Amino acid sequence: MQKLFRQLLIELGEDPDREGLKDTPKRVTTSYKFLTQGYRQSVKEVINGALFESESDEMIVVKDIELYSLCEHHMLPFIGKCHLGYIPNGKIIGLSKTARIVDVFARRLQIQERLTKQIGNAIMEHTGARGVAVVIEAKHLCMMMRGVEKQNSSMKTSYMTGIFRSDLRTRSEFMSLIKD
Numbered sequence: 001m002q003k004l005f006r007q008l009l010i011e012l013g014e015d016p017d018r019e020g021l022k023d024t025p026k027r028v029t030t031s032y033k034f035l036t037q038g039y040r041q042s043v044k045e046v047i048n049g050a051l052f053e054s055e056s057d058e059m060i061v062v063k064d065i066e067l068y069s070l071c072e073h074h075m076l077p078f079i080g081k082c083h084l085g086y087i088p089n090g091k092i093i094g095l096s097k098t099a100r101i102v103d104v105f106a107r108r109l110q111i112q113e114r115l116t117k118q119i120g121n122a123i124m125e126h127t128g129a130r131g132v133a134v135v136i137e138a139k140h141l142c143m144m145m146r147g148v149e150k151q152n153s154s155m156k157t158s159y160m161t162g163i164f165r166s167d168l169r170t171r172s173e174f175m176s177l178i179k180d
Contacts, residue, residue, distance in 0.1 A: 001025075001028075001029040001032065001033075002025040002026055002029050003025070004025075005024065005025035005028045005029060006025040009021060009024065009025070034107075035068075035070055035107060036070070036107060036108060036109065037107045038103065038104045038105055038106065038107030038108040039107075039108055041104045041107075042104070043101055043104055043122045043125075043126060044126075046097060046100040046101060046103075046104055047093065047094075047097050047100075047101075047126055048097075050093060050094030050096075050097045051091050051092070051093055051094075051126065051127065052091065052092050052093075052094070053090060053091060054088055054090065054091060054092040056088050056092060057087065057088060057089075057130075058087070059085055059086070059087050059170070059173060059174065059177070060085060060086055060087070060088065060092065061083065061084070061085040061174065061177050061178065062083070062084050062085070062095065062098045062099070063081075063083045063177070063178050064081045064083065065081060065082040065083070065084070065098065065099045065102050066079075066080075066081055067079070067080055067081065067082050067102050067103070067106040067115075067136070067138070068106060068107075069106040069107070069108070069110045069112075069115060069138075070108075070109050070110065071109075071110070071111070071140060071141075071142045072109035072110055072111055073111075073142065074142040074146070075109065076140070076141040076142040076145065076146075077141045078110075078112060078138045078139065078140040078141065078142070078155075079138060079139055079141075080112075080136055080137050080138025080139060080154070081136070081137055081138075082102050082116075082119065082134065082135070082136045083134070083135045083136075083178040084098060084102075084119065084120070084123060084132065084133065084134045084135075085132070085133045085134075085164070085174045085177070085178075086123055086124075086127060086129040086130075086131065086132045086133070087129055087130040087131050087162070087163055087164075087170070088127065088129055088130070089127070089128050089129055089130045090128065091127050091128060091129075092127070093123070093126065093127050098123070101119060101122050101123065102119055104122075105118040105119055105122070112136055112138055112140075112155055112157050113157050115136065115157075116134050116135075116136045116157040116158065116159045117134075117159045119134050119136075119159075120132045120133070120134040120159040120160075120161055121161075124161055124162065129162065130162050130163050131160070131161055131162025131163035131164040131165065131166075131167075131170065132159075132160075132161050132162060132164065133158070133159070133160050133161075133164040133171065133174045134158065134159045134160075135156065135157070135158045135175075135178060136156070136157050136158075137154055137155070137156050138154060138155055139153070139154050139155075140153075140155060
């Protein structure tokens, strides 16, 4: 990867041997490995057994989970927050594991629509919940820094499954709980 980033600097018209850029290919390689670590992680590893039997059957909501991802079209960041809710069906998941699941999928080249669905499906699959709801709000630097250059635009996506999809009251309760 370092050779590729060195060549990129040359293609951009830079001198990769100048003082400020000597270690840039190494630093960028380290950065991209971190930003794409989701390819080398699995949800099962991240959960690490943190599923617990529970009699709870009320909605559990985790709000404002920060997320950072790279747009697969331009490899520029999109930054936002994820809200997720689920209704347990005998099992709950450790609180920090929800944020780690978001990162598993966010730390890949992504589109927000797919990311939203992947998070919801993972929570559903591993908890066996009666339903899962995910809403992501994000700002996309590919839209802010290039192209149309709209600084104040943001994108919202949602994914609802199970009771969140079939019961409007459940969906409405979730949406009211994630409002600012």
